Amino acid sequence: MKKITLFVLFFLTIFENFAQKEPDFLTNYNKRWVDSVFTTLTLDEKIGQLLMPRGNTSGRPHDVEKLKRWVKDNRIGGIVMFAAPPTVQARIVNELQALSKVPLLIGMDLEWGLAMRLDSTVRFPYQMTLGAMQGNEKLLFDMGIQ
Numbered sequence: 001m002k003k004i005t006l007f008v009l010f011f012l013t014i015f016e017n018f019a020q021k022e023p024d025f026l027t028n029y030n031k032r033w034v035d036s037v038f039t040t041l042t043l044d045e046k047i048g049q050l051l052m053p054r055g056n057t058s059g060r061p062h063d064v065e066k067l068k069r070w071v072k073d074n075r076i077g078g079i080v081m082f083a084a085p086p087t088v089q090a091r092i093v094n095e096l097q098a099l100s101k102v103p104l105l106i107g108m109d110l111e112w113g114l115a116m117r118l119d120s121t122v123r124f125p126y127q128m129t130l131g132a133m134q135g136n137e138k139l140l141f142d143m144g145i146q
Contacts, residue, residue, distance in 0.1 A: 041101075048076050048077065049075065049102065051070075051074065051076045052077055052078040053080070055067060055080060055081045055082060055092070056081075056084070058083070062081075062084060062088070062092055064092055064095065067079060068095070068096065071100050071104070072099055075100075075101060076104070077102070077104065077105055080108065080109060081107070081117070082108075082109055083117045083118070084117075085119055086118045086121065089118070093106055111127070112126050122146055130143075
């Protein structure tokens with residue numbers, strides 16, 4: 001019985017030493033700033049931070065005034081951007097960030113790359129094509145850098 005107990009203790013000690021630990025930036029990065037901002041938010045503003053609506057619907061331009069109202073009135077936490085020229089999206093994001101009390105999280109629907117939503121950007125092959133490639137990991141790495 002002692003041998004089994006010692007083995008279990010030894011195994012747990014080894015396992016804990018090799019277990020993945022969260023990187024420091026995930027636990028402590030800007031913690032003081034985040035806490036100082038979070039404590040200033042009302043309950044409604046905290047709820048708004050959980051919301052990240054779609055910036056526009058398919059085939060329609062962004063309704064910038066509506067997005068501004070969402071930022072000002074609902075204190076949304078972010079926007080998911082869809083199709084538009086990159087310069088238009090950058091302008092809209094900058095306007096919204098300037099209105100927001102808390103920096104907005106900006107997301108995009110880009111499952112097959114920037115060219116899916118943004119004109120005048122690099123178009124990459126679909127993921128199915130990339131997954132079928134064999135022996136060209138360097139090309140995939142270079143694509144990721146783009």
